Amino acid sequence: MFQSDFGLKDGAVSAMKGVALGVSPDLGLYDLTHEIPAYNIWEAAYRLEQTAPYWPAGTVFVSVVDPGVGTTRRSVVMRSKTGHYFVTPDNGTLTLVAQSLGISEIREIDEAVNRRSQSGKSYTFHGRDVYAYTGARLAAGIISFAEVGKRLPDTVISIPFQSAQKNGNTISGMIPVLDIQYGNIWSNIPDSLIRSLPAAPGDSLNVSILHKDSLVYQQRIPLANTFGDVPEGKPLAYFNSLLQFSVALNMGNFAAAYNVSSGPEWNVRVSSVR
Template identity: 55%
Template sequence: MKKKPLILQTDFGTADGAVSAMYGVAYSVSPELLITDLTHDIPQYDIWEASYRLIQTVSYWPAGTVFVSVVDPGVGSTRQSIGVKTKSGQYIITPDNGTLTHVKKMLGIVEARIIDESVNRLPNSGESYTFHGRDIYAFTGARLAAGVIDFTGVGPEIPVDSVVELPVIDATFDGDKVHGTIDVLDVRFGSLWTNIPRDLFVGLGLKHNSRVEIKIQNETRILYQNILTYAKSFADVNVGEPLVYVNSLDNMAVAINQGSFSKAYNIGTGTSWRISMGKAPRIVYDD
């Protein structure tokens, strides 16, 4: 059977040998595997960001690709270890702790299975309870990608509805403004990625180069309120100027051209960080 890509994501970083150990386990299953990193820089224990990075990436890989995602603050607890098959045919091996929230909601899961550790566990690792990323997830993911097992070989099937989801607040349109949350940052550049889909935003009737009124607040106060340009690309505004644009997930985002919006205004992420967008009052920009 032809080997499938194996993609690894963790919050381990690369300062020690943890990720390398996962590679070693996978290659011990099959030295012919194609192993690639999604990222190992998920903030420690941040299940929400792990979930978001998966939805940012999974659908762009061919059907049959196997993802292993290990952000696991509950390692050694009663949380389950599972594998799922997405609607577009990729597989994800991960703790059942909310890591699959965005994939389940936005991409779709068609089948889920509990990992049978009596079969899918690194030999002679039975007394280890703190490195399931190596002993269970990398091993199981490699066996699936290498064709040693098919998906039924992961373990017993469970209802898709039982897969754990983190709380999510859907974006809304009140006829005047769209409202949503700041889900995650474009880490490298400090842009704010919202959960407001472009399809909802276009209900405002705004075209590129229109002006948009933005308000950002958390649970205690308003952090930012201003009039921004709705730009097709960063090149449409001057360096240092803020803008609203459509990101790679077809959601609305806010940025500073060649600057970090999140650092400039101390903006965080998660369901407590709310953002609204609406047409700027005409008197602001019409003479």
């Protein structure tokens, strides 16, 4: 399973897949996404967490969002407690899956062994030369997890972020990502926390969105089951496919309308109006 910020305009993704098939033509190669915004490690971390639980144990994820390529940052494989493998630079990409899936073991990739032949002079495409190659060898059973390299302490570099929490009648969280195709705002606040206000579809909620603690949006909006529960162009709050609190405009683009983006600097606050 491949993820990157390479896009599909050139041959980078194809080169990684070619390396993997060169290791074993029997491998199943799939794409998570190659449309991570350039250098956006946080979004890479989120997309892994969004996707990995739906894939079977033993799946190998190769995630390459690597602005530090060629530097001293570590190249690792993390095995989660759910039995998934993540091949990636240890630069924050593992922030969320390490927390939600748990760390079983982490190993540093030994590039003396696990690197594409005759690629040592290349410093800027480890996705092809190290990660795709190592991930394919691991997935094909050519190497065991122990043969990836030396075992490391069970910690990863993590990106700080606002976890979902309740304080009195107010719930706070962050906007980890946009539902980018439609401009909907996704938070990391689980439905159970919203329901504890208490709140249920049909109720109104006070919703505030902040960037670096500066207020960007504030309005009372209805909590709905789905978009068509409000008139076209009107705002609504809802629980997305991950059962997390989200905000949208029915048949509109909330993010564009209110200049909202995502990442650790974007936060949301929700309170009941009962």
